[in-house]
Amino acid sequence: MTKLLTHAFGSLSVRNFRLFATGQVVSAAGTWMMVVVQDWLVLGLTGNSGPALGAVTAFQFTPVLLLTLHGGRLADRHDKRLLLTVANLVAGVLALALSLLVFAHEVRLWHVYGLALGLGVVNAVEVPTRLAFVSEMVGADLLPNASALSAAYFSTARVVGPALAGLLLSAVGTGWVMLLNALSYLATVSTLRMIRPAELRRGPRPVSRPRVRDGLRYVLGRRDLVLPLALVAVVGLFGMNFQLTLPLLAKTVFHADAASFGLLSSTFAAGSLVAALATTGRRRRPPGSLVIGSALAFGGLESLAGLAPSFAAAMVLLFFVGFTAIHFAQAANHRIQLGSDPRYRGRVMALYTLILQGSTPLGALAVGWLAQHQGARSGLVLGGLGSLAAGACALAYERRDRGGHRTDGRQPTAEPGTPGEEPALL
Template sequence: MSSAFGEVFRSLRVRDFRLFVLGQIVSVAGTWMMVVAQDWLVLGLTRGSASALGTVTALQFAPLLLLTLYGGRLADRYDKRALLTVANVVSCAVALMLAVLVLAGEVRLWHVYVFACALGVVNSVEVPARMAFVGELVGSDLLPNASALSAAYFNVARVVGPALSGLFISVAGVGWVMLVNAVSYAATVVALRLMSGSAGRARRDGDRVRVREGLKAAGRFDLMVPLVLVAVVALFGLNFQLTLPLLASQVHHADASTFGVVTAVFAAGSLVAAMMTTLRRGRPSARLVAGAAIAFGLLETAVGVVSSYGPSMVLLFLTGGMSIFFAQAANHRIQLGVAPELRGRVLALYTLILQGSTPLGALLVGTLAEHWGVRWGFLVGGVISLAAGLVAIAVERDDSATPPPAEAAVRERSGHRTRP
């Protein structure tokens, strides 16, 4: 038992990664408290408008479409720890301003729109820097484990945050939840400044860092297929920031506390799946990634069909688990197929595809839910994700036809250094 426990948490033996995880748990819990509070605020300001909620979600993720590739370039060129510190300080300031407006009773819908867009700009730099920083903290051998543990703490926070947010909203109101979120960013800043290692340092070799080098690396067939699959599933299937609050309010007629429970159940499934993937040691196969997309599509379709509260919660638990299993399998297949010095840019492309598609998906699903109901959002997303997984299996090539990750990394590294 102790051996298995050690395997699951082996990357936590690295001191700086332990500090990072502790800071992130607090900060991400605050973020998920904020997500619930923001959605509840929008629903209250607009009397339950699905399209307004879709607009907020779209504005929060729209900057990723424009800036994430540049954020990946920054991550590969500059000190990642400094970038992450600045990003968290700015996020704290923006969250604090919105909290003050809410507490003063002066908040308007356009304030929420501006806040969502500003947070999206910060995230376009923070996300690729954070993902690449984890790899540098622990090294390639521990990367799958550390990445899975990162997903695990993210989902621990996604379980705890919404539950606490529902309680706080019921007792104290939305404004105090937003204030707690603003303070929570300090945990990550403190953890980053306490680190003693050299991870995340700026490049010293004088090479120029070009976005197109990351795009060229991502053009390999073994990376392109999972990236396209992620694009389709993210656009149509991974719109839970929008569909979960609508499911809670339209189908289950939930109050604030029950709304938090619905989000927490989904996150609990994600947490279980994230812990399972900590045992992964190598690069996932293309068939595993496609199979995960198929299973996710089936489960999400079932959520759209079932209306009873109990079975719906079970299906949400399973859907949450399969969503993170799919995302982690795709993430590991992509990360472990490129050279370390290209990871910031390739992960920026992955982030652009995974999260940058959210504005389009949110507007599409928001419109669908507005006219036909939220169940159709789940049904359409599930069926398209299922079809995408089947197509990915149909076009799959034998992994032996592509260079192994280590060899591919050497080739990309060589090409990178000889480029004028």
């Protein structure tokens, strides 16, 4: 048992990562509290408008679409610890400003839009930098474990944050929850400054200035990276709009109060946490078939969740949707990151972030419009069907590609520097 726990939590033996994870848990819990109260605030300001909620999501993720590749370039060029410190300080100031507007009873919808846009700019730098910084803290051998634990603590925060937000909304109101979120960023900043730079596993400084187009050229030359990235794009566009679909499902279909909405979100996050913990034992690069199989399972379960006949049934199904969503995201993340040259990792993970999160604005606007005209259930059903279709196309492509290798008598060769892969499951 002790050996199993040591294997599952191996990266926490690294002091720098242990500090980093501690700060991230606190900050992420505050962020998910903010997601709940922000959605509730928008629905209250607009009379339960799906398009308005979709617009907030679009404002938050549009900068990710436009700027993340440049954020990855910054991560490959500059001190990642410093970039993360500045990004979290700016995010904290933005959250504080919105909380003060709520306290003063002066908050308007455009203020929420402005905060979402500002946080989107911050995330365009913070997310690819954070993903690349994990490898500097733990090294290549522990990277899959650290990545899975990162997903685990974010999922933990997603369980605790919404549930706590639901209780605090009823007890103290929106402004205090937003203030707590603003203060939570200080936990990340404090732990970042406690990290010992001498213990980081930094690669050699680039001899030339990192360029975005070099990273794109590298990815396009790697077919084993292009397929999971394409699958992430479609699943992210259609299926990963839970910030929009869950509050609409709770409020317009099941007529839930804030506490019940927090419970629904926490159930989804609990499934995500279980999936994250299940992948902590991974030590090798997963095969493409595992990524595809996860996408298919996610699509089927999300469609079923959209048809749930009761609140209790929706909770059960959303637990499994959360599980398959994180299992898919982790499998894709590990396949992409463990197959990438460290010199390009910041830009490769920026592209991964861009595709996963940058496709959300288009999906959020489309799903918001659909939910407004066809009901909240349609957003989940459409998202699931789109993800199913993408998985089926990817599976057909991979099988045809393998068949092509067998037909011409050649065996596929490993990419330079690519770690060994887990056995294929499909």
